[in-house]
Every structure is written in C-alpha cells, then in structure tokens.
C-alpha cells in the first residue's frame with residue numbers, strides 16, 4: 001500500500017486534502033496528516049509528501065528524507081458557498097479570516113477572481129497587529145479563530161485541491177491509469193454543478209458567468225458552452241487561442257456557422273488537427289445547452305503516448321468477472337449460466353442488447369471465464385473511431401504506410417489480442433468496406449497490415465456486440481449476411497433493466513456505495529422514491545441508473561432522504577405516462593404515490609420567472625409581463641405567457657381573476673417564490 005504524508009499549516013486543511021484523496025483513491029492508500037507545529041520525524045520513506053502551501057514547503061522541506069517525491073498543491077474554493085457570498089451587500093466590509101497572512105491573501109485573490117469582488121476584504125490571521133472591525137467574516141474552515149465581535153460568519157469550508165494538483169498526485173503515485181476515470185467523473189460532476197448554477201441563474205448573475213469562465217481558463221482543453229441554438233455563451237482562453245478569434249467576435253454567435261468543422265468528431269481548423277467532444281448540459285434532465293471540448297490532436301497523441309509508456313509491460317486485460325456481475329433475479333441467473341457455458345467454448349460470440357445493459361461487462365466476464373483468461377482482452381469500439389483510424393488501429397500499419405504514420409509502423413489490435421480475445425463493440429456501425437476486411441479475418445484467421453503485403457496469422461477469439469437489430473440491418477443491406485452468420489455462432493442477449501426489476505434495488509445499492517456515500521439505501525431513498533425508481537422503464541439501462549445515482553449523490557442534502565420530488569423530471573414524467581397507459585393496475589398498487597407525482601414536477605425557469613413577477617407586481621397581466629420579459633431579453637411572448645399562466649393556474653400556483661384583482665400567487669405558489 002502506498003504511503004502519503006500531508007503537511008499543512010492548520011489541521012483542517014490537511015484533513016480536507018486527505019478526505020479528498022481517499023474519495024478518489026478508494027481508501028486504498030495510507031495517509032498521515034500533520035501540521036507544521038508538530039514535532040515529527042519526517043526522515044522516513046514516504047511515497048509522496050504533500051505540502052498544502054509554499055510556506056509549509058519552506059518550513060518543512062529540509063526535514064524530509066532526500067530523494068522523496070513531494071508536491072505543493074494548489075487549492076481552490078468550492079462553489080457550494082458562492083451563492084451566499086454573491087448575496088452580500090455591495091460595498092460591505094468583510095473580514096477574511098485564515099491561518100496566516102499568505103493564505104488570507106490567496107483566498108482574497110481567488111474570491112475576487114471568481115467574480116466576488118463587490119465587497120471590501122480585510123485580512124485577519126492569528127498574530128495580526130491591527131485589523132478592521134467588521135460585522136461579517138468569511139473563512140475557509142477557520143471558525144475557531146474568528147474575532148469575538150464578528151456577528152455573522154460565512155464558513156466557505158477548507159479549500160480543496162484543484163484538478164491539476166489531483167492529477168499531479170495521481171501521476172506521482174503512478175495511479176493515473178487506475179483512477180483517471182474516477183478523476184474525470186469527479187471533475188465532471190463539479191463542472192456540471194457549476195454549469196447548472198450558472199444556467200439556473202443566467203438571468204440574474206453575470207458573476208457566476210465570470211466564475212465559470214475563470215474555472216474554464218484553468219483547463220488545458222478549449223471549452224465552449226453554447227445554448228440550445230448553438231449560440232456561444234462562455235468559452236475559455238484556450239478555445240480562443242485554438243480557434244484564433246477574439247472573444248467579442250464569437251460570443252452570442254452560432255458556433256457552427258463560424259466553424260462548421262466543429263460539428264464533426266475531428267476537424268482541421270487553422271491548419272491544426274482537432275479532436276472534438278460534445279456533451280449535453282442538462283438541468284433537471286432537460287437539455288439546456290451544450291459543452292464542446294476541443295483539443296489539438298498533437299496533445300492527444302502526446303497524452304496517448306505517455307499513457308502507453310506508463311502501460312508498457314502491463315497486460316491489456318479485462319476487469320470484470322462473473323463474481324462482480326450484479327444481479328440475482330431468475331432471468332439474470334439463467335443468463336449468467338448460459339454465458340458461463342459459452343465461455344468454455346472457443347466459438348465466436350454475438351452479444352445483442354439495448355444500450356447500457358452491460359454488453360461489454362458480459363464480454364469481459366466471458367473472457368475471464370474462458371481458457372484465454374491469462375491473455376489479452378482488447379476492446380475496439382466501431383462507433384467511436386473514424387473509418388480511417390479504425391482500419392489502422394485494427395490491422396496496424398507498415399513503416400511509411402501513410403503520411404503521419406509512426407516511424408517503425410504499428411502493431412494492430414488484432415495482433416495485440418493474439419492468444420486472447422478481441423471485443424468488437426458496436427459492430428453494427430462498421431462500414432461495408434470494414435465488414436469485408438473483418439470477414440476475411442474471421443475466415444482466414446490472419447491479418448494484413450495497412451500498406452503491407454505480408455499476412456500475419458493470429459490466434460484470437462472474437463466477441464462482437466451491438467445494440468442494433470443486426471438481422472434488420474442485413475435485410476436493409478447495411479450489414480453483410482455472410483458476416484452476420486460468421487458472428488452469430490453463439491448468440492446471447494444482455495437483458496434490459498426493466499425486465500429484471502428485482503435487480504434495480506441491488507444496482508442502486510451498489511452504486512450508492514461506489515460513489516462513497518456514507519449512507520445505506522434505506523437512509524438514502526424514501527420508500528416512495530425507491531418504488532418510483534423500481535417502476536421506471538430505464539431506457540438507458542444501467543448506464544442511466546449510474547448517471548442518476550451520480551446526479552442524486554451530488555444534489556442530495558445530507559441527512560435528508562431523496563424523495564419523489566428530488567428525482568429527475570423525466571423519470572416522473574415517464575412514470576406518469578405509464579400510469580396513463582395502464583392506469584388501473586398502477587392505481588391499485590401505487591395509489592398513494594403516483595396520484596400526486598404531478599405535484600412534484602419541478603417548475604421550469606420560465607414558470608418560476610412568471611411566478612416571481614406576479615408575486616412582486618400583484619395583479620399584473622399578460623401584456624405587462626411580456627413587456628418586462630422583453631426588457632430582460634427573455635424569449636417570452638404573449639402566446640408563451642398565456643400557456644405558462646394557464647398551466648400555473650391549473651396546478652393551483654396562481655389565481656387569475658378578471659378585472660381589477662388580476663393575478664395572485666396562491667399558498668402553493670408562495671412556497672416557490674424567491675427560488
């Protein structure tokens with residue numbers, strides 16, 4: 001087990017860093033925390049020493065054993081408390097309390113750079129000779145040293161390591177491969193949370209926009225946020241650099257009109273080859289915009305090379321076995337039994353099933369259960385790679401086969417899988433040209449690298465998977481019939497979640513634990529919420545379930561169970577639809593729950609805006625609301641407002657009277673005002 005020591009000025013900082021690392025490293029690490037005042041013998045063998053700041057480094061560095069790896073980490077303010085700070089009165093005097101002068105100054109600088117610069121900050125730290133007397137103090141976790149006369153303390157909690165420091169720690173521990181995925185999910189969760197806050201308050205706060213830009217500026221990729229019409233909302237410096245534009249030239253413009261190449265997965269812009277990724281940003285499961293991440297291909301090759309170097313000597317292997325296959329309902333058990341039998345043969349397997357049902361996991365488990373388990377398991381995804389890339393990836397190439405080819409050539413994945421298993425994922429997406437080449441491999445069990453005339457024999461087992469109906473594709477002439485029969489020797493289906501309802505609770509339990517929530521399923525979900533989840537159809541299957549657990553983990557209040565109203569809106573809507581179709585059955589079983597789901601559907605941003613305006617301007621009519629909306633640049637015409645108001649009325653949030661009384665917010669609406 002790796003051993004780390006964290007040294008900080010005060011205890012709390014070290015503990016926060018420790019918790020953060022344990023969260024990502026699955027607690028499979030031994031961490032000790034000390035403050036600089038403790039008299040400790042650091043002259044022993046640590047795998048890594050982490051200093052919480054440069055001052056700490058200066059004070060302690062000479063005490064640690066020569067040759068020990070060490071790092072000074074960069075720490076940033078969490079976004080959770082930003083709302084509170086934004087609500088402080090303009091020009092208010094604020095005491096910034098921290099453990100020393102330097103950390104006070106750093107936090108003030110970070111707060112200002114996050115756009116929280118409408119108040120006046122005055123530092124306070126133990127030993128300061130004189131300081132400004134104020135009513136309000138802000139502190140990153142140092143409540144105990146706040147002077148007595150301060151009336152209100154805003155604790156923004158100890159600052160956490162930023163993503164670059166976390167990456168550095170993982171690289172220093174040689175753990176980046178194992179935990180990289182967790183890191184990106186952790187990072188992504190944070191990004192999504194900030195984005196949600198930004199999008200939720202887009203009408204009100206430009207500060208959050210600044211903050212988002214600032215956070216984005218610390219990323220090494222170009223990142224662009226657009227609204228649903230592809231108009232650019234925010235982008236970082238790196239994106240400006242890559243696209244070679246000025247901010248004012250691109251903000252509010254349609255990104256694809258300016259750079260049509262960005263629609264693709266790869267593009268050449270300003271003579272630079274770019275890799276492009278797109279993510280939908282959702283708020284309560286409703287798409288509100290897009291995040292486009294652009295990266296020069298050179299960078300990717302470099303990272304890829306680095307990873308390859310680190311992986312050298314490590315086998316390409318499959319993680320999953322049937323032991324960690326979750327599910328114990330009858331139909332799952334039967335399927336596992338069949339899969340284990342299939343594993344013992346050497347024949348080609350075709351796994352068919354909806355997206356996210358675990359086809360890759362099944363393929364890995366079959367490989368690990370087979371006699372080839374000690375040899376490589378190599379996965380190729382036909383949907384993720386472009387035709388040109390996939391051909392050279394699969395078959396490899398000769399030295400000088402094409403411009404840009406690596407010197408010395410490259411071994412293809414078929415060759416790398418020799419004696420093991422190759423997993424051809426999303427085979428339904430392979431082009432007809434590739435299908436012809438694959439057929440030859442299946443028939444002859446030999447490959448010809450791109451640009452070569454030499455044939456290389458390979459001993460491999462093939463497992464293919466698809467979420468398409470391959471027979472239908474054959475009928476439509478999109479998939480070769482001969483290849484279909486070559487692949488479909490041992491057919492197996494991965495079963496959708498809705499057909500194995502007993503497994504849903506088990507999966508939820510597993511993923512709650514995996515996301516490190518210190519609660520069990522009973523304290524995490526209310527019974528009602530759990531029953532809704534068990535009745536949901538899960539079109540995205542296990543992958544959707546994982547996303548929803550991740551969403552709930554990051555939005556859940558500690559100590560309060562997730563209730564129906566906390567579930568994403570599309571789950572509630574879809575359960576509602578089931579109720580319509582099979583109303584009688586559902587009414588009988590779940591009368592109490594489903595009858596009031598409508599109540600829990602969240603109000604949209606526009607609905608909330610209207611509700612707040614009616615509350616503020618009692619009696620206000622549609623026309624006046626339309627004027628206010630246009631003043632605030634909102635896309636709310638009279639037609640849209642009529643629909644919103646009648647919906648709010650139907651749901652008893654407002655009352656609409658004729659004549660002088662006009663509109664009024666009702667008790668149920670009052671609960672939502674101010675949100």
Ligand SMILES: Nc1ncnc2c1ncn2[C@@H]1O[C@H](COP(=O)(O)OP(=O)(O)OP(=O)(O)O)[C@@H](O)[C@H]1O
Nearest residue numbers: 325326327354355356357358359360361467542543
């Ligand atoms: N039996 C299982 N137990 C636990 N987790 C599972 C199980 N099956 C799948 N998962 C998880 O669900 C997610 C989706 O699985 P996987 O990628 O294998 O699905 P897939 O059917 O190959 O999806 P796609 O067709 O979209 O590629 C993964 O994160 C995987 O870890």
